[in-house]
Amino acid sequence: xxxxxxxxxxxxxxxxxxxxxxxxxxxxxxxxxxxxxxxxxxxxxxxxxxxxxxxxxxxxxxxxxxxxxxxxxxxxxxxxxxxxxxxxxxxxxxxxxxxxxxxxxxxxxxxxxxxxxxxxxxxxxxxxxxxxxxxxxxxxxxxxxxxxxxxxxxxxxxxxxxxxxxxxxxxxxxxxxxxxxxxxxxxxxxxxxxxxxxxxxxxxxxxxxxxxxxxxxxxxxxxxxxxxxxxxxxxxxxxxxxxxxxxxxxxxxxxxxxxxxxxxxxxxxxxxxxxxxxxxxxxxxxxxxxxxxxxxxxxxxxxxxxxxxxxxxxxxxxxxxxxxxxxxxxxxxxxxxxxxxxxxxxxxxxxxxxxxxxx
Amino acid sequence: xxxxxxxxxxxxxxxxxxxxxxxxxxxxxxxxxxxxxxxxxxxxxxxxxxxxxxxxxxxxxxxxxxxxxxxxxxxxxxxxxxxxxxxxxxxxxxxxxxxxxxxxxxxxxxxxxxxxxxxxxxxxxxxxxxxxxxxxxxxxxxxxxxxxxxxxxxxxxxxxxxxxxxxxxxxxxxxxxxxxxxxxxxxxxxxxxxxxxxxxxxxxxxxxxxxxxxxxxxxxxxxxxxxxxxxxxxxxxxxxxxxxxxxxxxxxxxxxxxxxxxxxxxxxxxxxxxxxxxxxxxxxxxxxxxxxxxxxxxxxxxxxxxxxxxxxxxxxxxxxxxxxxxxxxxxxxxxxxxxxxxxxxxxxxxxxxxxxxxxxxxxxxxxxxxxxxxxxxxxxxxxxxxxxxxxxxxxxxxxxxxxxxxxxxxxxxxxxxxxxxxxxxxxxxxxxxxxxxxxxxxxxxxxxxxxxxxxxxxxxxxxxxxxxxxxxxxxxxxxxxxxxxxxxxxxxxxxxxxxxxxxxxxxxxxxxxxxxxxxxxxxxxxxxxxxx
Numbered sequence: 001x002x003x004x005x006x007x008x009x010x011x012x013x014x015x016x017x018x019x020x021x022x023x024x025x026x027x028x029x030x031x032x033x034x035x036x037x038x039x040x041x042x043x044x045x046x047x048x049x050x051x052x053x054x055x056x057x058x059x060x061x062x063x064x065x066x067x068x069x070x071x072x073x074x075x076x077x078x079x080x081x082x083x084x085x086x087x088x089x090x091x092x093x094x095x096x097x098x099x100x101x102x103x104x105x106x107x108x109x110x111x112x113x114x115x116x117x118x119x120x121x122x123x124x125x126x127x128x129x130x131x132x133x134x135x136x137x138x139x140x141x142x143x144x145x146x147x148x149x150x151x152x153x154x155x156x157x158x159x160x161x162x163x164x165x166x167x168x169x170x171x172x173x174x175x176x177x178x179x180x181x182x183x184x185x186x187x188x189x190x191x192x193x194x195x196x197x198x199x200x201x202x203x204x205x206x207x208x209x210x211x212x213x214x215x216x217x218x219x220x221x222x223x224x225x226x227x228x229x230x231x232x233x234x235x236x237x238x239x240x241x242x243x244x245x246x247x248x249x250x251x252x253x254x255x256x257x258x259x260x261x262x263x264x265x266x267x268x269x270x271x272x273x274x275x276x277x278x279x280x281x282x283x284x285x286x287x288x289x290x291x292x293x294x295x296x297x298x299x300x301x302x303x304x305x306x307x308x309x310x311x312x313x314x315x316x317x318x319x320x321x322x323x324x325x326x327x328x329x330x331x332x333x334x335x336x337x338x339x340x341x342x343x344x345x346x347x348x349x350x351x352x353x354x355x356x357x358x359x
Numbered sequence: 360x361x362x363x364x365x366x367x368x369x370x371x372x373x374x375x376x377x378x379x380x381x382x383x384x385x386x387x388x389x390x391x392x393x394x395x396x397x398x399x400x401x402x403x404x405x406x407x408x409x410x411x412x413x414x415x416x417x418x419x420x421x422x423x424x425x426x427x428x429x430x431x432x433x434x435x436x437x438x439x440x441x442x443x444x445x446x447x448x449x450x451x452x453x454x455x456x457x458x459x460x461x462x463x464x465x466x467x468x469x470x471x472x473x474x475x476x477x478x479x480x481x482x483x484x485x486x487x488x489x490x491x492x493x494x495x496x497x498x499x500x501x502x503x504x505x506x507x508x509x510x511x512x513x514x515x516x517x518x519x520x521x522x523x524x525x526x527x528x529x530x531x532x533x534x535x536x537x538x539x540x541x542x543x544x545x546x547x548x549x550x551x552x553x554x555x556x557x558x559x560x561x562x563x564x565x566x567x568x569x570x571x572x573x574x575x576x577x578x579x580x581x582x583x584x585x586x587x588x589x590x591x592x593x594x595x596x597x598x599x600x601x602x603x604x605x606x607x608x609x610x611x612x613x614x615x616x617x618x619x620x621x622x623x624x625x626x627x628x629x630x631x632x633x634x635x636x637x638x639x640x641x642x643x644x645x646x647x648x649x650x651x652x653x654x655x656x657x658x659x660x661x662x663x664x665x666x667x668x669x670x671x672x673x674x675x676x677x678x679x680x681x682x683x684x685x686x687x688x689x690x691x692x693x694x695x696x697x698x699x700x701x702x703x704x705x706x707x708x709x710x711x712x713x714x715x716x717x718x719x720x721x722x723x724x725x726x727x728x729x730x731x732x733x734x735x736x737x738x739x740x741x742x743x744x745x746x747x748x749x750x751x752x753x754x755x756x757x758x759x760x761x762x763x764x765x766x767x768x769x770x771x772x773x774x775x776x777x778x779x780x781x782x783x784x785x786x787x788x789x790x791x792x793x794x795x796x797x798x799x800x801x802x803x804x805x806x807x808x809x810x811x812x813x814x815x816x817x818x819x820x821x822x823x824x825x826x827x828x829x830x831x832x833x834x835x836x837x838x839x840x841x842x843x844x845x846x847x848x849x850x851x852x853x854x855x856x857x858x859x860x861x862x863x864x865x866x867x868x869x870x871x872x873x874x875x876x877x878x879x880x881x882x883x884x885x886x887x888x889x890x891x
Binding site for chain 2 (some may be wrong): 054057058064065066103104105106111115161170171174177178182185186187190191192195198255307308309311315316319323324343
């Protein structure tokens with residue numbers, strides 16, 4: 001690690017103080033976040049205006065009269081110049097107003113507040129499974145490339161990469177739910193619990209595992225676990241495929257480095273060489289890999305959510321798209337984008353923590 | 360390798376976690392004995408306020424939580440007394456008197472009165488949501504409805520603005536928008552003069568067999584039976600409708616017994632369920648009709664021989680049997696099966712030779728039809744079949760595929776050449792389809808009468824407009840029926856519309872489920888008669 005330290009100190013030379021540096025970095029980050037977010041708003045807004053879906057027809061439908069169409073066009077401000085519409089839109093978004101859903105006429109922000117926790121719960125569990133299984137699997141492959149274990153891990157990874165997720169999901173349901181009965185079916189709970197939950201479990205976080213645990217409803221908690229485990233494993237499998245591949249390649253690269261040879265020559269136990277010395281350096285690029293996988297899952301695994309009747313964000317956006325509910329699509333996309341930006345920021349932060357050169 | 364045990368431990372821990380999660384599920388039995396569990400796609404619900412609900416799933420809920428003055432028998436689909444025990448129309452043809460049934464209570468325990476009934480209809484007009492037009496047809500407006508509709512004692516009086524066919528009013532009173540609400544309860548939940556519209560999105564205040572316990576959009580609806588339902592208490596105590604949009608998932612659930620009824624199965628799933636002794640499939644018609652229409656701004660489509668040639672160049676039965684596999688039945692008139700006066704005969708079938716001969720007779724040379732189609736799988740399949748058979752008859756079809764709202768916009772602006780469309784009736788009276796398919800009082804561009812499908816196709820139905828307008832005023836139900844039959848016959852022989860199919864719905868039921876009625880083309884589903 002010595003060269004890294006040198007690099008850091010040379011970088012640090014001439015800097016006034018750590019606090020000031022941190023403040024400046026944070027300001028930079030925030031500014032770039034702000035610009036990115038405005039860019040996101042602009043892109044989604046203008047795309048929604050150029051696609052051939054007329055919002056007025058979408059809202060009023062087949063039976064609308066000419067007067068109704070004119071009135072709504074006026075009310076939605078669609079006669080105003082585009083830049084003015086965009087200005088109003090940005091103003092509203094920064095005031096927490098994503099507009100009303102065309103279909104339900106409810107505020108989109110509160111709808112997303114209901115659907116997003118379901119996705120968050122599912123994808124967090126998914127990425128945990130992906131990391132817990134994927135990293136050791138990748139390391140396993142890297143330490144003995146070409147062995148049958150390595151081939152096995154790569155084969156499993158390849159399958160996760162190449163099989164369509166709806167097929168895997170349906171087959172998983174068929175096997176583990178339909179045939180074996182090991183897991184719960186689609187939905188977040190059995191219908192019996194679904195009917196009880198409103199009365200017994202206060203919706204604190206809207207995440208069922210956490211809410212049921214907080215309420216001490218353990219039967220319900222375990223039932224929720226049995227429902228989430230299959231879709232979470234599926235998502236875990238998909239991210240595992242990516243994470244294990246990348247871990248393997250990063251690790252193989254590290255294991256070829258001279259400091260590893262040095263460590264081995266010193267007589268250091270192999271376990272320490274791999275998990276402490278090599279892993280420290282593998283961790284840096286791996287953070288990006290994991291963060292990207294997580295963001296990908298959080299965007300809403302649309303097909304998984306559809307097959308497992310999971311009331312999540314991905315399905316919300318898809319359903320909205322199918323009925324041309326553009327405000328909801330726009331709102332959902334912005335939330336996804338914001339989450340993406342947030343995760344990027346987090347991974348930047350972790351990156352700096354793990355790699356002193358980046359500080 | 361020294362790290363292997365660690366990996367093994369991690370693997371074992373993961374597996375253990377998996378199995379731990381699995382264990383309680385394995386112990387769970389099928390659906391609870393007192394609960395009807397239904398898998399359905401319910402993302403169409405906008406509101407469960409009967410004055411606003413106007414989508415299939417929402418009306419199913421309303422049908423089980425509210426009743427109207429006039430009801431439809433779930434089994435026979437015939438009109439029968441609802442909350443009114445009897446009714447009559449005065450000789451002037453505009454004054455109706457309904458005698459309320461005695462001893463009926465709302466779920467709250469409040470009695471059903473003529474005042475509550477009057478309030479309900481007044482409210483539906485005043486709240487003025489999408490389905491309000493069904494009531495507005497009778498001349499009721501927010502301004503006059505308080506005097507046009509009055510209730511006192513056990514008598515409700517309705518005044519309408521024209522001497523309509525009484526069956527027209529009675530049929531419209533079976534619609535969800537005419538449900539009777541618990542006026543006392545509703546008034547206590549008024550927020551800012553919304554007449555409890557917001558509250559009724561998530562709550563019910565009706566006389567129905569069930570009360571709405573919970574509604575979570577895109578997740579599910581829970582209904583709970585109430586004691587003392589006037590048609591006899593619901594057999595099952597709870598109904599849980601779970602939003603399962605993926606048909607293959609529904610199929611798995613019903614095979615497994617985790618749901619009692621599956622309502623969004625595709626023909627493929629139905630085929631897969633064949634031979635499964637635990638599941639039966641029932642078919643019921645819906646109200647939607649599929650049609651082709653041709654814009655008469657193009658002179659070619661005024662040629663009746665040419666229109667006839669196209670009628671004989673469609674494989675009605677073949678499409679229903681193969682690409683639509685039970686999702687539709689052939690149907691060739693604009694009134695769906697189940698409607699007063701509907702013609703169910705099928706005079707046309709695929710006959711390429713006949714089509715060729717008619718095309719030759721018509722004098723139209725090398726016709727090219729540009730068919731606008733929505734980018735949905737079933738629409739694409741149908742239009743490709745038509746492209747094929749029209750081609751065999753010598754009529755070239757060019758497909759123009761677009762997103763639904765966009766296709767609709769062109770259609771409403773009379774910019775299409777030909778289009779494949781569906782139409783769902785608005786209320787259970789023949790006037791709903793007759794007025795739009797067979798009437799067009801002003802065919803000029805300036806009229807912009809997009810509400811008339813005839814206008815959208817620049818079609819002037821001539822004497823049919825008057826005939827249809829007369830049918831909605833005909834006071835003798837039998838005569839009225841004959842009038843609609845005549846209109847449909849003329850329409851299908853002369854208009855630039857080709858009616859092809861009526862929607863069919865296939866519902867999967869666990870074999871122990873009895874007494875489920877989906878409602879046909881005129882009504883919504885009934886849950887209170889279901890046993891298992």
